[in-house]
Amino acid sequence: DAGITQSPRYKITETGRQVTLMCHQTWSHSYMFWYRQDLGHGLRLIYYSAAADITDKGEVPDGYVVSRSKTENFPLTLESATRSQTSVYFCASSVGSGGAMETQYFGPGTRLLVL
Amino acid sequence: GQSLEQPSEVTAVEGAIVQINCTYQTSGFYGLSWYQQHDGGAPTFLSYNALDGLEETGRFSSFLSRSDSYGYLLLQELQMKDSASYFCAVRAGGFKTIFGAGTRLFVKA
Numbered sequence: 763d764a765g766i767t768q769s770p771r772y773k774i775t776e777t778g779r780q781v782t783l784m785c786h787q788t789w790s791h792s793y794m795f796w797y798r799q800d801l802g803h804g805l806r807l808i809y810y811s812a813a814a815d816i817t818d819k820g821e822v823p824d825g826y827v828v829s830r831s832k833t834e835n836f837p838l839t840l841e842s843a844t845r846s847q848t849s850v851y852f853c854a855s856s857v858g859s860g861g862a863m864e865t866q867y868f869g870p871g872t873r874l875l876v877l
Numbered sequence: 878g879q880s881l882e883q884p885s886e887v888t889a890v891e892g893a894i895v896q897i898n899c900t901y902q903t904s905g906f907y908g909l910s911w912y913q914q915h916d917g918g919a920p921t922f923l924s925y926n927a928l929d930g931l932e933e934t935g936r937f938s939s940f941l942s943r944s945d946s947y948g949y950l951l952l953q954e955l956q957m958k959d960s961a962s963y964f965c966a967v968r969a970g971g972f973k974t975i976f977g978a979g980t981r982l983f984v985k986a
Contacts, residue, residue: 793972795974797976802978803978804964804977804978805920805966805976806976807973807974807975807976810973810974812972818971818972820973821975852919854920864907864908864925864968865910865922865925866910866912867922868920868921869919870918870919871919
């Protein structure tokens with residue numbers, strides 16, 4: 763199906779483990795984003811990417827790693843999970859910059875619990 | 878620092894009009910967006926303002942005043958299904974988007 767998908771939808775892990783959250787979009791959008799959402803904080807940008815092999819830090823990048831070898835995929839890795847990384851993670855994509863192209867389309871989210 | 882301020886909660890009755898305000902303080906500014914999010918769901922785009930003035934899309938309108946660093950979302954003819962959280966967001970520089978903490982709208986019958 764066309765759109766933006768995330769996997770897994772739910773994940774339980776333990777502190778210290780490495781976890782990778784997957785994001786895939788079928789629109790060939792240039793820009794992709796990772797956000798985390800916690801109560802009282804809205805959405806906070808972790809990393810974003812303007813194109814394949816181009817990534818940059820957002821507001822809260824510490825403890826996370828991203829890569830973008832293909833336009834359609836933007837995986838997020840927690841190198842050594844901590845309890846503070848328990849959150850809902852959203853991936854988003856957009857066509858580009860300016861006007862309607864700035865619209866971000868969000869995936870369904872991954873609910874991550876770190877024990 | 879960079880911040881967006883919006884009320885945490887708003888309550889209104891079905892059929893009424895409600896305005897959700899957003900003030901922002903960012904190092905750069907390219908435009909103000911609004912997103913809706915129902916409980917357990919993903920944010921969905923509502924509107925975008927890059928220039929001063931009012932943008933209307935059906936029952937929803939959005940306003941921006943760049944000189945006041947202020948915008949609002951106006952929802953008319955409220956329906957029960959409009960009960961959700963509403964986020965303002967600013968593209969502040971590069972392609973970094975900063976979101977407000979969200980306004981939870983409760984629509985009562």
